[in-house]
Amino acid sequence: MAIQIINNAKKQLLWIGMGSIVMFFGGLTSAYIVRKPEGNWLEFALPDSFMISSAIIFISSVILFFVKPTLKKNKSIYPLLLGVLLLGLLFFFSQFKGWQQLITQGVYLTGEGSNPSGSFLYVLTLAHLVHMLGGIIALVFITVKSKSNFYTIDNCLAIELTSFYWHFLALLWIFLFCLLKYF
Amino acid sequence: MSDHHKETFITKYIFSTDHKMIAKQFLITGMIMALIGMLMSAIFRVQLANPGEASVLYNLLPGSWLSADGALNPDKYLALVTMHGTILVFWVLTAGLSGTFANFLIPLQIGARDMASGFMNMLSYWFFFIATVILMSSIYVEGGPASSGWTIYPPLSALPEAIPGSGAGMTLWLLSITLFVVGSLLGGLNYIVTILNLRTKGMSMQRMPLTTWALFVTAILGVLSFPVLLSCGLLLLFDRSFGTSFYLSDIIINGEAMHFAGGSPILFQHLFWFLGHPEVYIILLPALGIVSEVIAVNSRKPIFGYKAMVGAILLIAFLSFIVWGHHMFMTGMNPFLGSVFTFTTLLIAIPSAVKVFNWLATLWRGNIRFTPAMLFAIGTVSAFITGGLTGLILGDSALDINVHDTYFVVGHFHIVMGLSAIYGMYAGVYHWFPKMYGKMMNKTLGYVHFWTTFICAYGVFFPMHFLGLAGLPRRYYTNSSFPMFDGLSDINEIITFFALAGAVVQAIFIFNFVYSIFKGTKASKNPWKANTLEWTTPVERIHGNWPGELPTVHRWAYDYSKPGAEEDYVPQTVPLKEGEEDH
Numbered sequence: 001m002a003i004q005i006i007n008n009a010k011k012q013l014l015w016i017g018m019g020s021i022v023m024f025f026g027g028l029t030s031a032y033i034v035r036k037p038e039g040n041w042l043e044f045a046l047p048d049s050f051m052i053s054s055a056i057i058f059i060s061s062v063i064l065f066f067v068k069p070t071l072k073k074n075k076s077i078y079p080l081l082l083g084v085l086l087l088g089l090l091f092f093f094s095q096f097k098g099w100q101q102l103i104t105q106g107v108y109l110t111g112e113g114s115n116p117s118g119s120f121l122y123v124l125t126l127a128h129l130v131h132m133l134g135g136i137i138a139l140v141f142i143t144v145k146s147k148s149n150f151y152t153i154d155n156c157l158a159i160e161l162t163s164f165y166w167h168f169l170a171l172l173w174i175f176l177f178c179l180l181k182y183f
Numbered sequence: 184m185s186d187h188h189k190e191t192f193i194t195k196y197i198f199s200t201d202h203k204m205i206a207k208q209f210l211i212t213g214m215i216m217a218l219i220g221m222l223m224s225a226i227f228r229v230q231l232a233n234p235g236e237a238s239v240l241y242n243l244l245p246g247s248w249l250s251a252d253g254a255l256n257p258d259k260y261l262a263l264v265t266m267h268g269t270i271l272v273f274w275v276l277t278a279g280l281s282g283t284f285a286n287f288l289i290p291l292q293i294g295a296r297d298m299a300s301g302f303m304n305m306l307s308y309w310f311f312f313i314a315t316v317i318l319m320s321s322i323y324v325e326g327g328p329a330s331s332g333w334t335i336y337p338p339l340s341a342l343p344e345a346i347p348g349s350g351a352g353m354t355l356w357l358l359s360i361t362l363f364v365v366g367s368l369l370g371g372l373n374y375i376v377t378i379l380n381l382r383t384k385g386m387s388m389q390r391m392p393l394t395t396w397a398l399f400v401t402a403i404l405g406v407l408s409f410p411v412l413l414s415c416g417l418l419l420l421f422d423r424s425f426g427t428s429f430y431l432s433d434i435i436i437n438g439e440a441m442h443f444a445g446g447s448p449i450l451f452q453h454l455f456w457f458l459g460h461p462e463v464y465i466i467l468l469p470a471l472g473i474v475s476e477v478i479a480v481n482s483r484k485p486i487f488g489y490k491a492m493v494g495a496i497l498l499i500a501f502l503s504f505i506v507w508g509h510h511m512f513m514t515g516m517n518p519f520l521g522s523v524f525t526f527t528t529l530l531i532a533i534p535s536a537v538k539v540f541n542w543l544a545t546l547w548r549g550n551i552r553f554t555p556a557m558l559f560a561i562g563t564v565s566a567f568i569t570g571g572l573t574g575l576i577l578g579d580s581a582l583d584i585n586v587h588d589t590y591f592v593v594g595h596f597h598i599v600m601g602l603s604a605i606y607g608m609y610a611g612v613y614h615w616f617p618k619m620y621g622k623m624m625n626k627t628l629g630y631v632h633f634w635t636t637f638i639c640a641y642g643v644f645f646p647m648h649f650l651g652l653a654g655l656p657r658r659y660y661t662n663s664s665f666p667m668f669d670g671l672s673d674i675n676e677i678i679t680f681f682a683l684a685g686a687v688v689q690a691i692f693i694f695n696f697v698y699s700i701f702k703g704t705k706a707s708k709n710p711w712k713a714n715t716l717e718w719t720t721p722v723e724r725i726h727g728n729w730p731g732e733l734p735t736v737h738r739w740a741y742d743y744s745k746p747g748a749e750e751d752y753v754p755q756t757v758p759l760k761e762g763e764e765d766h
Contacts, residue, residue: 009299009380016372020410027414027454031429034453040432040445110426116445119427123418 007157014161018168021131025172028127029179032120036183042115046181047101050125053094054177060087061170064163071153081143084166088136095129124176128169135169138162190726198309200301201726205308206287207619210612212315213279214696218689219319220270225686227263230255232679234661248327257660258347261330264658265348268333269318269356273363276466276604278311281405284469284611285374285398287619291717292395294383294734296727299376303369310366314359321355329356332658334455337430337448341422344436354423357416364409371409374402383716385736390755390765392715392740393486396493397472400500401465408461408504415454422446449514456507463600464503468496470607471538471567474560476740477610478542480713481557482549483751485741488541489766495534495541502531512580513587521580528578535571539564550744550751554711555629559610562637563603570599573648588658591651597644609633609692616696617710621722622703628695635688642681646674712752715740719756739766 035041063084067077099122102108107118142158145151151159199205222243229238237253248259255263286304290297298304321328330348331339335356343350378399382391391399418429422443430451431443479486486492508516508524516524542564551557573595576582586592609632616624655668662668662675709718716736720728734756742753747763759765 005380009376012376012379013299013372016375016406017368020368020372020406023407024410024414027411027457028417031414031418031450031454035429035447035450038447110421112442114427116428119421119429123421123427127414127417 010157010161011164014164018165021168021172025124025127025176028120028124029176032124032179033183035116035120040115042107042117044102044105044107044118046121046177047098047105049094049098049101050177050180053091053098054174056087056091056094057170057173060084060091061167063087064166067159067163068153068156071151071156071159076146076149077151077159078143078146081139081146085136085139085143088132088139088166091132092129092136095125098125121180124180128173128176131172132169135162135166138165198305200297200305202286202290202298202301202304203619203724203728205304206283206285208308209278209282209286209311210619212312213275213283214693216270216274216315217279218693220267220275221686221689223263223267223270225683226255227260227267228679228682230260230660232676234663245323258330259327260660261332261346261658262327262348262352265330265332265335266318266322266328269329269360271601272333272462272466273360274315274318276601276608277367277462278363280604280608280611281398281401281465281469282308282311282370283608284394284473284615285370285402287615288394288717289374289377289398290381291618291720291728292392292715292740293378293381293386294716294729294736295377295381296729296733298373299381300373303373307366307370307373310362310369314362314366317355317362318359321352321359324351324355326350326352328352334459335419336455337419337422337451338434341419341430342434342436342441343423357420357423361413361416364413367405367409371402371405374398375406383733383736386716386755389490390736390739393475393489393492393496394469394472394715397468397475397496400496401468401472404461404465404468404500404503408458408465411454412458415451415458418454419451449511452511452514453507456510457504459510460507461500461503463596464499466600466604467607468499470563470604470611471496473607473611473614474542474563476713476715477556477560477614478545478564479741479743480614480711481552481554481560482545483552483743484545484549485743485745485766486541487544488537489739489741491537492541495537498534499531502527502534506531506578509578509580509583512583516580518580525578525580529575531578532571532575535567539568539571554613555624555626555633556610556614558630558633559606559613562633563606563610566598566602566606566640570595570597570603574599586651588656589651590647590655590657593657594644594647594651597647598640602640602644609636612696614711615717616699617706618717618720618724620700620703621706621724622699623706623710624699624703625695628691632688632691632695635691636685639681639685639688643678643685646678650674709754712750714742714752714754716755719754741766 063080067080070077070080102118102121106113107121108114109119109122139162142162196204226240226244229240235254241249241253241255244259248256250256286298326347328348329335329340329352330346331353335353339345339349340353343353378395421427422430426442428443428446430448431441431446434441434443475486475492506524506528508520509528512521573591577586577592577595613624613629616622650671653668653671655662655671662671706722708722711718716734719734721730736755737758738753738755740755742748744751745753
């Protein structure tokens with residue numbers, strides 16, 4: 001198979017896979033939207049940590065836009081990717097912090113005193129975090145390889161795929177955050 | 184892909200990345216599961232014919248499933264019904280049908296050496312296989328397998344203490360179906376990408392055989408709808424295992440109020456049926472695609488209305504996403520919303536009628552060859568019409584509520600979805616067997632198999648409509664406690680007779696299948712004189728499909744009995760003559 005066809009196929013695999021993920025979250029969020037107006041719904045303030053998480057993932061996504069231009073100039077992309085990776089890990093930390101704040105507020109996933117509103121929040125953020133794990137693994141992979149200047153502008157499919165996925169996860173989080181905060 | 188490296192037994196037959204071998208793995212696993220699922224139905228049909236009596240068939244079950252006098256326990260009746268539905272819907276008619284023919288036909292019909300990713304393809308089967316092992320192991324856990332129906336409605340599925348099958352059996356069901364979905368997604372992604380990228384020179388989408396079109400759209404349906412089942416299952420898992428209240432509310436067990444608050448079991452149904460209805464077409468479309476091919480080849484005529492057929496497939500797929508509410512007319516749905524779902528549901532009749540009309544128009548004045556595959560293909564059309572007509576009744580909310588959850592529904596979906604798809608699967612196996620194994624199946628046995636199956640199937644499912652109209656509810660262990668149904672017990676016995684006979688005659692197919700693999704007459708390269716690319720591959724079935732260059736396509740797949748042609752078929756690889764027009 002020509003390399004171009006293989007690359008196209010891999011990109012399409014990712015795009016269609018992201019379509020599946022959209023449907024997965026579509027199922028969860030539509031359940032949230034349908035359930036909320038039915039009453040018996042605990043209202044609470046969304047922890048600040050989730051706002052910080054949004055800023056972190058937004059910045060990390062913006063940094064990724066500079067990777068290909070840097071590669072074009074034959075400069076090392078390692079610092080950029082390392083930065084994105086660290087921000088990704090920081091996002092995880094911030095999400096855990098958010099859960100801790102929820103517990104302080106008395107919003108639980110389960111058990112006595114829990115309510116579907118809190119449970120939905122935990123499940124949505126957890127499901128997103130599980131998908132982030134895939135992004136982190138991919139980032140570790142390309143960051144390590146970029147240290148030895150493995151990638152060139154003509155050979156950077158892994159970077160393109162990781163970037164697509166990371167931007168997608170960032171958008172997904174922004175959507176979830178807006179849904180949880182403003183709906 | 185075309186590099187013919189030395190293969191070991193393990194890499195050739197077990198962890199194979201060759202799409203043809205993976206197709207056979209799906210087929211054989213699907214056939215074994217079909218036998219198990221059919222046997223389960225035979226057992227619960229015996230219970231329905233002779234309620235509370237012992238039967239020699241029950242000896243096949245674990246001893247703890249029977250009462251002291253040898254009768255089937257009521258909770259295990261529910262387990263059998265649940266497992267039968269699960270196995271047939273997912274394992275046989277999704278993986279067995281789509282997994283087999285998508286794997287086998289897509290690369291061969293589009294002129295590719297293999298799938299885009301052989302490794303993902305292999306993973307897809309092994310996820311399916313592990314899911315199979317887990318599902319079957321649930322038979323042996325305490326409490327037995329899941330028993331809340333293949334639709335696993337909460338609260339029975341959400342409370343481990345609800346009924347015996349709600350415990351470990353239900354947990355294994357969820358685990359198994361999760362792995363099944365992962366396998367299906369891996370397969371579906373691969374099928375789509377393969378069709379989009381690996382079509383050989385000249386194979387435009389407009390020239391693609393309808394079978395591949397159907398498999399393509401089926402894969403799209405799968406990757407869009409199965410994730411919603413996963414999200415539905417995820418919330419159920421949290422309710423079951425962590426005590427959340429997504430689907431549960433105000434439950435009292437043994438006088439003790441549970442802590443659940445604010446959940447809604449209707450929410451589960453919305454999410455479940457958002458997958459559930461596209462699933463019907465994930466099952467049906469491959470069969471309809473197979474039928475289009477088999478009817479055109481054996482009518483020796485071009486398929487009538489190729490573009491309309493493609494359009495109908497796309498329209499059916501689109502509509503399948505906006506009709507799920509017709510499974511929920513009895514949930515207290517707003518009547519206006521019910522009328523919207525009625526409207527969208529009845530719209531499906533249009534593309535369905537287009538397909539039926541085009542098949543009949545293809546058959547009309549054709550030079551028909553009644554091969555076993557052709558009989559099963561026509562049988563599919565027949566079942567699609569019969570079952571489709573009762574679908575008009577069930578799709579209309581005002582009519583549906585009268586027969587909701589009765590045997591009318593059981594008769595309807597078994598004919599329109601079960602029979603149509605199983606017949607389509609049989610048509611596919613009889614038609615492509617020579618390409619799969621290089622041998623011919625015995626025709627006479629094929630005819631006997633078709634007619635006996637056809638008679639038995641209608642003997643089982645046609646009377647169910649009358650039971651349903653009389654109000655007999657489905658899923659009941661026995662109706663002997665309700666005197667108003669006493670007069671229906673004869674019909675139940677007749678149905679059971681045909682069910683058992685129908686199960687027995689499948690042995691003819693199994694014998695024919697296995698015997699023909701080893702002792703069948705050697706097949707020629709193109710025994711049906713068909714046009715599609717798979718019939719240009721050598722009989723030997725090599726990894727990489729074609730020795731040397733890939734074929735080039737010059738025309739569509741349905742140039743049968745073309746005026747001016749030397750023979751009554753013109754393969755897709757034959758260049759257009761000067762002045763000859765493509766379809």
